[in-house]
Amino acid sequence: MSIPVVTVGDSRDDLVGGLERLHGPVSVVRRCGELAELLAACQSGLARAAVVAAGSEELTASLVDRLSAVGVVVVALTDNPEEAARLRSIGVAAEAGAIDAAALAARISAAVALRSGVRPGLDAPDGGASCVPMPDGPAARTSGERAAGIGGPAGQGRIIAVWGPAGAPGRTLVAANIAGELAADGQSVLLVDADSYGASVAAVLGLLDEAAGLAQACRLADQGLLDTDALLRVATTVPTKAGTLRVLTGITRADRWTELRAAALTLVLERAREIADVTVVDAGFCLEVDDDLGFEIGAPRRNASTLRSLELADTVFAVGAADSVGVPRLVRGLADLQLAVPHASPQVVMNKVRAAAVGRSPERQLRAAWERYGPAAPLSAFLPADPAAADAALLTGALLLESSPESELRRAIANLVCAPAQQKKKSFVFSSTARRRAKG
Incomplete structure (x- = not known):
């Protein structure tokens, strides 16, 4: 025929x-x-x-x-x-x-x-950051590229997506500080704010740039004009005491979500793999598939940036607040995540862990309750509640490794992505501590 x-x-x-x-x-x-x-x-x-x-x-x-x-x-x-x-x-x-x-x-x-x-996804090649022990995951091309059977090989960089349910569980704080710790480890890092509801990476880092770097990158990608040099020009360079990272700031208003289309974002993240060892994506909370809402076929999707980021990620950190409201939200959210992105195997992170909200020995109680009532995904890490350190970082527009380098929260986030031995070998803070001990 x-x-x-x-x-x-x-x-x-x-x-x-x-x-x-x-x-x-x-x-x-x-x-x-x-x-x-x-x-x-x-x-x-x-x-x-x-x-x-x-x-x-x-x-x-x-x-x-x-x-x-x-x-x-x-x-x-x-x-x-x-x-x-x-x-x-x-x-x-x-x-x-x-x-x-x-x-x-x-x-x-x-x-x-x-x-x-053609296959629905393309396995990401081995390689990437020595400090990020993560399994391989799918690195899907745009459907247009798959249909034509064209497009160059994917880059070697890794993608980490930080996701969490509604209710401010601390996604942006975790994503920004993961990026900072990886940069302090000597890796090239790109931090992407893909939250189409409440982009806040720029505010957390104290950036006054209102240019919406991710929207610019998506516009160039949509036109077929985004190469690695163009992506480097669009990204904002953020120096810290321990390293330098690049940032694609999020949309400046929620009604600009139409600029973050799935096809363009896919091309942006593919280019990101080429310029950075690790790309950290701060994803939005909503996983609802817009097709279910009766929208016109082919129309822009409000949640496309979140869903595509999770689909392309090699590692997904699912962040939830450790309290009587945040834990049930996380449980329901993980069920939604499994339906929306079946191949995702999230590493579950309990944030804001404190005895006042959970009781004595909060980590033990959370783990016991999770094993009894929670989903199959195990708890991977606990981040202690440290409002003083978090407030100091937000007030100064700095990362925890700069404003509160010795805080338990900073150390817990570092442990998510960097082995202790590597921290002592490469991290600015750990190296400074070792020098002081040696002098003493």
């Missing part, structure tokens, strides 16, 4: 006519006047491939992702090498304008076949 194809652009009418006359592997079912008409035809289920003979400059990663979501691969014709490279970066199969009808039909057939046989 021939592959139904829709086309747009009349710069090569003889080429489109040649496809129609082949009576072979493809058949042209509609000639469209503009991309909007082509998109409508594809979303109606009319075609499995789209040929853009002219006007490829209007193609974006989000548009290609919408077409791929309905099972359509995109082939564009261009004689501009730079445009061809841009198209390939967003998941389009780019071919020279001089291609003949038979060769184009073969290319369409190959792209459709690749899409049918």
Whole structure:
């Protein structure tokens, strides 16, 4: 059975006519006047491939992702090498304008076949930070890239996503300080604020930049213009006493969530793997799949940034508040996480642990209650409540390793990602302590 194809652009009418006359592997079912008409035809289920003979400059990663979501691969014709490279970066199969009808039909057939046989995810390569002992996880490309069977190899960097349920369990505090500890360990780190409801990394770090770095990066990625140099320019450099990290600040207003589209964010995180040993993502709380709300197919998704960050992460830290309200929220949230991202194996972190909220020996009581009533995921770590240290860090716009380096909270967060031996070997604070002891 021939592959139904829709086309747009009349710069090569003889080429489109040649496809129609082949009576072979493809058949042209509609000639469209503009991309909007082509998109409508594809979303109606009319075609499995789209040929853009002219006007490829209007193609974006989000548009290609919408077409791929309905099972359509995109082939564009261009004689501009730079445009061809841009198209390939967003998941389009780019071919020279001089291609003949038979060769184009073969290319369409190959792209459709690749899409049918490709895996939903691509295993991330081994490597990454010595201080982050984490299992491999899926590093999915955009659906457009999978459909066309193109795109370069993924970078070697790791992605850590910090997630937690509603109720301010301390996601941003944990994410920012994980990034700081990894930077202090000598690794290159990128901190990404992907919370589409209440981005706050900039406030925690005392940044006055209102440029919304992640939105800028997503815009460039959507246009196929985000390379590693562009990502480095967009990211804000944050120096600390113990190391330097880069930050992609979050959206400045909640109503800008439409700028964080899944296809563009995927490309941003793939580029992040190339420039950083570890990328730490502060994810939002909501895991609701917007399709269930009856939204138009292909429309922007409010929770896309959170869900895509969790899907691409090599390690997920699930953070919950250790009290009678926070623990049930975390239990329900973990069940939602399992449904939304089945492959995720979160490391559960109890934050704000204090005897006043739990009773004597709070860690022992929390662990016993979790083993009896909690989900299958075991408790991985406990972070003590230290409002004085947390307030001092927030007041000065600094990380705990700067404002309260000897606090128990800072040490507990460091233990999440760095082995004690490595801390003593590389960390600024531990090295300073050792020097003082030696002098004494």
